[in-house]
Amino acid sequence: xxxxxxxSYKYKPNYDAINILVNKIMPNLxxxxxxLKLVLTGGEINFERKWLINLGTVQKNKMIHALNNCxxxxxxxxEGYGSRIKIIEALMLGVVVIxxxxxxxxxxxxxxxxPPFVTNNIDELVKVTEKVIKMKNVKAKSLLIKKNFQSQxxxxxxxxxxxxxxxxxxxx
Numbered sequence: 001x002x003x004x005x006x007x008s009y010k011y012k013p014n015y016d017a018i019n020i021l022v023n024k025i026m027p028n029l030x031x032x033x034x035x036l037k038l039v040l041t042g043g044e045i046n047f048e049r050k051w052l053i054n055l056g057t058v059q060k061n062k063m064i065h066a067l068n069n070c071x072x073x074x075x076x077x078x079e080g081y082g083s084r085i086k087i088i089e090a091l092m093l094g095v096v097v098i099x100x101x102x103x104x105x106x107x108x109x110x111x112x113x114x115p116p117f118v119t120n121n122i123d124e125l126v127k128v129t130e131k132v133i134k135m136k137n138v139k140a141k142s143l144l145i146k147k148n149f150q151s152q153x154x155x156x157x158x159x160x161x162x163x164x165x166x167x168x169x170x171x172x
Contacts, residue, residue: 002037002053003029003129004070006063006086009044013080020076020122022047028126033133039066064093072096072115072132076125077103088153091116094146096138098128108152115142 005021007014018040026038030051038049041063043056055066067073073090080102088107090097097104097116104118111118115138117128132138151157 001033001035001133002039002070004039004041004066004073005075006041006067006073008042009040013077014042016078017076018045018047020078021074022049022052024122025074025076025126025129026051029129029133032130036133039070041066067093067095070095072098072129072138074125074129075099075103076122078120080105087116088149091149092146092153094139094143096132096142098125098132100125110145110148113141113145115145 005014005018007017009015009018021038021040026036026049029036037051037053039053039055041055041058043054045054047054055062058066067090073086073095075084075087075097077084077100084099084103084105084107087097087099087103091107091109099116099118100120101118102120104116109116115132117132119125119128
């Protein structure tokens with residue numbers, strides 16, 4: 001049983017998010033779920049905790065395997081620049097995403113349907129993660145809405161829209 005965070009510790013928004021996960025979120029979660037692990041990818045992490053697994057930089061197929069097998073991905077991003085590709089990829093795979101308003105910024109989602117779960121309050125992130133860990137059908141819900149994200153953010157569909165737009169502009 002593990003939650004996942006993907007991203008290089010060298011990148012300031014990830015640095016802050018990983019520090020929040022390691023110092024605030026996980027210490028609270030392991031009180032209730034002592035067997036829970038936090039898996040980090042991206043490298044450059046110097047933390048050592050018995051509940052922390054640092055995979056470092058991983059290949060795409062290993063990353064997809066980790067995403068498909070995690071309970072959820074918790075992304076407490078408080079600062080960022082543009083849409084988070086890691087969140088879009090997770091949503092397109094049907095992964096349960098727990099993040100902040102900054103983390104979901106630029107991503108179109110139905111606020112009435114959950115997942116993704118969105119809050120800016122760190123204590124609330126802990127509570128939502130606890131709830132997700134206890135829920136039996138949350139993964140099924142996430143898998144049901146993944147097609148919505150696939151249709152919105154598929155590179156193939158986006159490229160077709162782009163070429164259609166360009167052709168329209170060139171034919172004018």
